[in-house]
Amino acid sequence: MNNIAETNENNEMNEELETAEELEASMASEPVLTGEETMEELMGIYEESFKRFEEGQVVTGTIIAVDRDHVLVDVGYKSEGQISIHEFRDEEGNVDVSLNDQVEVMVEVWDEEEETVILSKEKAAKVKVWDAIRDIYEEDGTIEGIITSRVKGGFSVDIGLPAFLPGSQADLRPIRNMDEMVGQTYTFKVLKYNRKRSNIVLSRRVILEKIREEARANTLSSIESGKVMEGVVKNITEYGVFVDLGGVDGLLHITDISWGRVKHPSELFSVGDNINVKILSYDMEKERVSLGMKQLTPDPWTMAQEKYPVGSKVLGKVVSLTDYGAFVELEEGVEGLIHVSEMSWTRKIRHPSKMVSVGEEVEAVVLDLKPDNRRISLGIKQTVENPWEVISDKYPVGTVIEGKIKNITDFGLFIGIDDDIDGLVHISDISWTKRIKHPSEVYKKGDVIQAVVLDIDKGSERFSLGIKQTQPDPWETVEQRYEVGTEISGVITNITDFGVFVELEEGIEGLVHVSEISKEKIKTPSDQFKVGENITARVMNINSDERRIGLSIKRLEDEAEEDIIQDFAKNMKPTTSSFGELLRDNLEEAARSEEK
Known part of the structure; x- marks a missing residue:
């Protein structure tokens, strides 16, 4: 069906072309006056000219008069032709016409009986446009036009006559924003036209395809690895940029855009940008071109050894944070890592965001440099003096300091000193004397206390403090206060299977071993004693180094028995038989043996 319709349209166009050619032939066959013709010949020629004018014919006339509504034009007929004055008004409404101007007009109405001729300048212009379109179509030429508006399926184009530009023929690629083309002037090909139906179909894509093919041929003949070429950004993806080198597309991968960090190519490019790129590789069979932009400048790592020697201070911008550190850009393409362990001398940094933020400019010291691996290790704590180097001078061992409890753990107290250095009281x-199960039994966070500096370990960064050392050790004088053999009294604080613990004073305890409780064999002391009960015992031995005091209840009982025997012996009469003496001697011997 489409082929039949196209055939009919072509037949109609051919008929129109034949009519136009006949008109041109008839005009060309008009007689040429020499000035020697007779009156009869002139009248014949004059009458003959009227017969050849037909409605729809385009002729040239001379403007002979202009009034408010019409313009009179002499076209060689006995009566002048009329043209409406509005056909001579411009866009601002001004009349643009002068007497004796030559103007091409089309005969709209030709009435010999009424001797009336109605002409049209605009329709004559349209006829000429149609003639031009015919010529352009036949000669495979081009025509300029302005896209005036969007219509269903494409655009309306003004080429002197309204024409239709299908959306698929507007560009090589689908157009994202069609409104951007409205009001623009372009060059078009005439795909087809139908004068009777006033239908003209245009194409811009045909022209662009031809231009692209020509450019493609030129590009393919000149392309080679290492060559620098100019291209136009055609498309942008997350992994790179497609660049039109002139009919040939190349891929500029994101890793070849810059020596520095690129999150997304859209940060640097927009579709339509003109950029210079270097040909990295070209596959002739697959027609794949790999492009590079960073290769247009030297690799900055080649000069890193000279620019960033170990120990030098550098300035950079934080570009990324990870759990283990911060990446700092020293220049485009050169980044260094500040590990969390190199951020503070004293603080334990769990995440680098506690110290720096993305976009912040920081000063750092180069700790290590490996250009071959493209790695630079940086530290920011090295930009200031290490407080651990001077802390021992400021607080020598034995110094009493005062600080606030910052934290309490199972094993001790952390005391804030200065420069973020914390001291630990184990x-x-x-x-000296109290048995403490947890430090929170005695102190709470925020308490201000005094402590003595016990030790400073710079290598391990440990600052040891002691609270008990602010007072004398009571065990140093316990031997003077509790001499061996002294009888003492105390309160039972704990009962175990191996003995009874007795508190002699706050924090000073002695142990009555189960063997020192009684001469009789005791299975468990809890059968005889209770916690909180007061008892009396004798000091048997003292070990200040091990903080132990041995007590005995049994010794007191032995001594009591001996005193009874002695008192009994003193009260005996002289006439007493020798049995008493024997008894006394035996008891004394038994006592001596037991002591041994």
Whole structure:
């Protein structure tokens, strides 16, 4: 069906072309006056000229008069032709016409009886446009036009006559924003036209395809690895940019855009940008071209050894944070890592965001440089003096300091000193005498306390403090206060299977071993004693280094028995038989043996 329709349209166009050619032939066959013709010949020629004018014919006339509504034109007829004055008004409404101007007009109405001729300048112009379109179509030429508006399926184009530009023929690629083309002037090909139906179909894509093919041939003949070429950004993806080199597309991968960090190519490019690129590789069979932009400048790592020697201070911008550190850009393409361990001398940094933020400019010291691996290790704590280097001078061992408790753990107290240095009071250094299960039993966070500097380990960055050391150790004088053999009294604080613990004073305890409780064999002391009960015992031995005091209840009982025997012997009469003496001697011997 389409082929039949196209055939009919072509037949109609051919008929129109034949009519136009006949008109041109008839005009060309008009007689040429020599000035020697007779009156009869002139009248014949004059009458003959009227017969050849037909409605729809385009002729040239001379403007002979202009009034408010019409323009009179002499076209060689006995009566002048009329043209409406509005055909001579411009866009601003001004009349643009002068007497004796030559103007091409089309005969709209030709009435010999009424001797009336109605002409049209605009329709004559349209006829000429149609003639031009015919010629352009036949000669495979081009025509300029302005896209005036969007219509269903494409655009309306003004080429002197309204024409239709299908959306698929507007460009090589689908157009994202069709409104951008409205009002623009372009060059078009005439795909087809139908004068009777006033139908003209245009194409811009045909022209662009031809231009692209020509450019493609030129590009393919000149392309080679290492060559620098200019291209136009055609498309942008997350992995790179497609560049039109002139009919040939190449891929500029994101890794070849810059020596520095590129999150997305759209940060640097827009579709339509003109850029210079270097040909990295070209596959002739697959017609694949790999492009590079960073290769247009030297690799900055080649000069890193000279620019960033170990120990030098550098300035850079934080470009990325990870759990283990911060990446700092020293220049485009050169980044260094500040590990969290190199951010503070004293603080334990769990995440680099506690110290720096993306976009911040920081000063750092180059700790290590490996250009071959493209790695630079940086540190920011090295930009200031290490407080651990001077802390021992400021607080020598034995110094009493005052600080606030910053944290409490199972094993001790952390005391804030200065420069973010915390000192640790171990739970064993809180009291000389008290048995402390948890430091929170004695202190709370925020308490201000005094402590003595016990030790400073710079290598391990440890600052040891002691609270109990602010007071004398009571065990140093316990031997003077509790001499061996002294009878003492105390309160039972704990009962175990191996003995009874007795508190002699706050924090000073002695142990009555189960063997020192009684001469009789005792299975468990809890059968005889209770916690909180007061008892009396004798000091048997003292070990200040091990903080132990041995007590005995049994010794007191032995001594009591001996005193009874002695008192009994003193009260005996002289006439007493020798049995008493024997008894006394035996008891004394038994006592001596037991002591051994």
